[in-house]
Amino acid sequence: MTILEVKGLTHTYSESSAAVTDAVNDVSFGIEKGEIIGIIGHTGSGKSTLVQHLNGLLKPTAGTVLFKDEDIWKNPKEIRKIRSKVGLVFQYPEYQLFEETVYADIAFGPKNMGVSGDELDGRVREICNIIGIKDEYLEKSPFDLSGGEKRRVAIAGVMAMKPEVIVFDEPTAGLDPRGREDVMNIIKNYREASDATVIIISHSMEDMAALADKILVMNKGKLELFDTVENVFSQGERLRAMGLNVPIVTRIFAELIRRGINLPENVFTVEAAVEALKKLKEEDGNA
Amino acid sequence: MDNIIEIKNVTYKYTDEDKTVAAVNRVSLNIERGSFTVILGHNGSGKSTLAKLLNGLNKPTEGEVIVDGINTKDEKYELEIKRRVGMVFQNPDNQLIASVVEEDVAFGPENLGIEPQEIRKRVDDALKSVGMYEFRKSAPHKLSGGQKQRVAIAGIIAMTPSCIVLDEPTAMLDPKGRSEIINTLIHLNKDKKITVILITHYMEEAETADRVIVMNDGEIIDDGTPKTVFKNVKRLKEVGLDVPQTTELLYALNQNGFKVDTNVISVEDTAAAIAAALEDKKD
Amino acid sequence: MLNDITFGQYYESRSPIHRTDPRVKIVLTFILIVFIFLSNNIYALIFSALSVLAVLLVSRVPLKMYLKNMKAILPILIFTAVINLFYSSKGTVLLSFWKISITTAGVYRAVFTSLRIILLILISSVLTYTTTPNDLTDAIESLCSPLKYIGLKSAVHTLAMMMTIALRFIPTLIEEAEKIMNAQKARGADIESGNLIERVKALVPILIPLLMSSVRRAYELAEAMECRCYNGGEGKTRMKRMKLSVIDLRMSIYSAILCAGIILLNVLI
Numbered sequence: 079m080t081i082l083e084v085k086g087l088t089h090t091y092s093e094s095s096a097a098v099t100d101a102v103n104d105v106s107f108g109i110e111k112g113e114i115i116g117i118i119g120h121t122g123s124g125k126s127t128l129v130q131h132l133n134g135l136l137k138p139t140a141g142t143v144l145f146k147d148e149d150i151w152k153n154p155k156e157i158r159k160i161r162s163k164v165g166l167v168f169q170y171p172e173y174q175l176f177e178e179t180v181y182a183d184i185a186f187g188p189k190n191m192g193v194s195g196d197e198l199d200g201r202v203r204e205i206c207n208i209i210g211i212k213d214e215y216l217e218k219s220p221f222d223l224s225g226g227e228k229r230r231v232a233i234a235g236v237m238a239m240k241p242e243v244i245v246f247d248e249p250t251a252g253l254d255p256r257g258r259e260d261v262m263n264i265i266k267n268y269r270e271a272s273d274a275t276v277i278i279i280s281h282s283m284e285d286m287a288a289l290a291d292k293i294l295v296m297n298k299g300k301l302e303l304f305d306t307v308e309n310v311f312s313q314g315e316r317l318r319a320m321g322l323n324v325p326i327v328t329r330i331f332a333e334l335i336r337r338g339i340n341l342p343e344n345v346f347t348v349e350a351a352v353e354a355l356k357k358l359k360e361e362d363g364n365a
Numbered sequence: 366m367d368n369i370i371e372i373k374n375v376t377y378k379y380t381d382e383d384k385t386v387a388a389v390n391r392v393s394l395n396i397e398r399g400s401f402t403v404i405l406g407h408n409g410s411g412k413s414t415l416a417k418l419l420n421g422l423n424k425p426t427e428g429e430v431i432v433d434g435i436n437t438k439d440e441k442y443e444l445e446i447k448r449r450v451g452m453v454f455q456n457p458d459n460q461l462i463a464s465v466v467e468e469d470v471a472f473g474p475e476n477l478g479i480e481p482q483e484i485r486k487r488v489d490d491a492l493k494s495v496g497m498y499e500f501r502k503s504a505p506h507k508l509s510g511g512q513k514q515r516v517a518i519a520g521i522i523a524m525t526p527s528c529i530v531l532d533e534p535t536a537m538l539d540p541k542g543r544s545e546i547i548n549t550l551i552h553l554n555k556d557k558k559i560t561v562i563l564i565t566h567y568m569e570e571a572e573t574a575d576r577v578i579v580m581n582d583g584e585i586i587d588d589g590t591p592k593t594v595f596k597n598v599k600r601l602k603e604v605g606l607d608v609p610q611t612t613e614l615l616y617a618l619n620q621n622g623f624k625v626d627t628n629v630i631s632v633e634d635t636a637a638a639i640a641a642a643l644e645d646k647k648d
Numbered sequence: 649m650l651n652d653i654t655f656g657q658y659y660e661s662r663s664p665i666h667r668t669d670p671r672v673k674i675v676l677t678f679i680l681i682v683f684i685f686l687s688n689n690i691y692a693l694i695f696s697a698l699s700v701l702a703v704l705l706v707s708r709v710p711l712k713m714y715l716k717n718m719k720a721i722l723p724i725l726i727f728t729a730v731i732n733l734f735y736s737s738k739g740t741v742l743l744s745f746w747k748i749s750i751t752t753a754g755v756y757r758a759v760f761t762s763l764r765i766i767l768l769i770l771i772s773s774v775l776t777y778t779t780t781p782n783d784l785t786d787a788i789e790s791l792c793s794p795l796k797y798i799g800l801k802s803a804v805h806t807l808a809m810m811m812t813i814a815l816r817f818i819p820t821l822i823e824e825a826e827k828i829m830n831a832q833k834a835r836g837a838d839i840e841s842g843n844l845i846e847r848v849k850a851l852v853p854i855l856i857p858l859l860m861s862s863v864r865r866a867y868e869l870a871e872a873m874e875c876r877c878y879n880g881g882e883g884k885t886r887m888k889r890m891k892l893s894v895i896d897l898r899m900s901i902y903s904a905i906l907c908a909g910i911i912l913l914n915v916l917i
Binding site: 420422444447448451452454456458459460461462463464465467468471472473474475476477478479480481484485488504505506517520521524 | 865
């Protein structure tokens with residue numbers, strides 16, 4: 079089932095805008111329910127602008143965004159409803175924390191959606207359980223937490239709305255390796271618990287290779303590629319021309335193949351690479 | 366050996382909710398003039414505290430930091446130490462002061478009371494050395510993260526420091542911005558002979574360094590050339606460092622019975638190491 | 649909605665007014681404003697208006713940009729005109745209802761006051777359109793520098809530093825406010841609808857994060873300034889020195905002629 083469909087989406091910014099912004103030009107694609115989509119593209123390629131259309135934060139200059147076959151802008155007054163169906167976690171989401179306690183901050187989203195009482199309490203505790211926020215943290219001020227913990231709480235605040243599609247804009251930016259691993263695990267855990275559709279913007283081809291089903295490549299406001307991880311990462315030259323690259327492991331394999339070693343090209347993760355090399359070694363041993 | 370910075374048995378303690386924490390614990394370290402040193406460590410390992418000890422922003426609780434023969438505790442030389450040991454921080458937005466690039470770069474020399482013509486010359490030179498001269502009239506908020514960070518570096522260079530300390534300058538940047546900064550630093554070190562101390566948690570940024578120091582829990586746990594330090598992948602992973610995928614692959618191969626050389630980082634060297642290991646097997 | 653805020657209205661051009669020293673521009677603008685207010689008869693005021701028009705043309709800033717500024721002050725203009733219209737009881741009565749009557753003197757007064765305000769706004773717009781915010785800041789600091797002889801040196805410097813930092817950070821903070829607003833909207837916050845109290849309450853989730861981040865920025869900026877040898881302005885030099893040139897003298901002479909014209913018309917008629 080196609081859960082989100084973008085048709086001919088174009089967005090141009092007026093010059094007066096204070097922010098440095100990037101336009102989107104005639105982009106169309108569809109996302110199936112339950113898929114994990116990675117979005118890659120260099121800074122200014124239009125990826126942040128694109129995802130802000132998926133939950134109606136931005137209104138298309140032209141084109142439509144369909145959620146379950148219905149135009150999200152069909153009734154502009156109801157646009158807020160889409161925000162609980164398509165959750166969006168911004169870059170550095172910890173800067174959105176404002177409540178006195180972690181609990182209240184996580185409850186902010188669902189409360190805005192009209193959830194209250196036991197259901198609200200249940201939602202907050204359920205999400206904390208899934209992504210590992212301990213009970214003793216709930217009454218703390220979010221401002222007393224460490225950087226990584228703040229981000230976890232901020233992400234929980236969006237997840238507590240139980241969105242069917244959840245979009246992350248560079249969820250690991252600025253974190254150290256442990257923090258990054260934590261965030262990637264939170265995303266995996268949430269997906270397992272909720273079968274939500276996940277969209278992630280990232281600069282890390284390695285993370286994309288490990289996590290995504292399909293990759294969407296943006297370049298200069300246009301959709302350049304939208305295909306499986308294998309089909310996207312097999313086009314190294316094209317990606318490099320856009321200032322992107324393939325995962326490091328794939329680059330190492332390309333170099334080994336160039337040296338005349340008989341290895342497959344479609345290797346994107348460390349695990350796959352070890353397997354491929356082991357296989358090669360065994361074949362050599364048998365020969 | 367000519368040392369620009371000497372850290373002698375330094376401890377730095379601070380109080381957090383009635384607890385006294387030693388962010389830096391009995392560290393001794395000499396930094397050689399003209400060298401490129403990378404300090405690796407995860408968040409909270411004490412690396413940022415150590416950085417601020419180098420220019421007197423933090424004063425040691427115990428021990429001494431000597432810069433060019435001057436003790437950082439000596440208040441008479443407060444400004445002179447900050448001039449000699451320039452410092453660049455993580456968030457480029459929060460270190461630019463003026464709304465025109467060249468005026469921002471002039472801020473340091475102006476504070477030092479340099480003559481106007483000399484400031485002009487230094488500002489132009491500094492901007493050229495980081496490749497931002499053509500943006501000298503731009504407003505900082507119109508620049509990319511990497512460009513802003515290069516302006517911040519130019520602002521330090523204009524004070525003609527002998528050493529520049531950078532505290533996670535690439536943490537908030539995209540891959541393009543990161544490589545811009547690393548290339549700028551290599552250029553400043555090799556061509557302008559400025560001592561560079563780069564603090565980061567990205568191991569691959571340490572690849573071209575003369576020396577790598579690994580910190581954990583306020584202490585130095587490893588110190589040597591990149592090759593010797595990176596041999597110990599297991600330990601680096603244990604202390605929460607970002608091990609590049611090349612190293613990760615070599616490490617995984619070693620554990621699976623391949624005899625590969627693990628102290629390489631670049632893609633080419635890794636491929637060569639794997640090819641060599643495969644050759645060995647055939648013999 | 650924050651997109652509408654534009655800070656600093658500088659319009660790039662190489663007109664003689666652009667090239668005039670910002671300090672001279674501030675002083676001349678101030679003097680011209682005083683003289684426009686001194687115009688006490690309609691001839692002097694018409695002369696002032698023609699002079700201002702000449703200045704607008706010389707500034708090489710499109711006239712529609714000045715009109716945009718006029719539109720912004722239209723409510724104030726109408727309000728002042730209406731007050732003045734009813735204020736005067738002298739002169740021939742033109743229209744009378746209930747206890748209020750409109751007289752010729754009232755109409756005259758309304759037109760006169762409105763024209764003064766229009767001229768005042770136009771001449772100040774010339775200053776802001778032809779001078780960058782940075783130059784304005786430097787000029788104000790320079791003009792205030794005599795205050796240091798009466799022991800206000802650090803006050804002058806602090807004021808200038810504050811203005812510089814404000815200029816630098818306003819765009820950054822606007823951008824940040826937009827981001828936070830979007831993040832809260834993505835969590836279902838309703839910012840655009842509701843009554844006044846609801847709308848004020850809806851601002852809390854935006855203002856608190858903005859405040860927290862400003863405090864953090866201030867702290868980091870202070871540290872960065874310290875690392876760049878900032879010492880409260882003690883012994884500070886400037887890279888750019890403002891120097892008076894021939895064009896400043898010419899501008900001063902033209903302005904003096906305009907002022908003399910206004911005085912003559914005031915006295916003679």
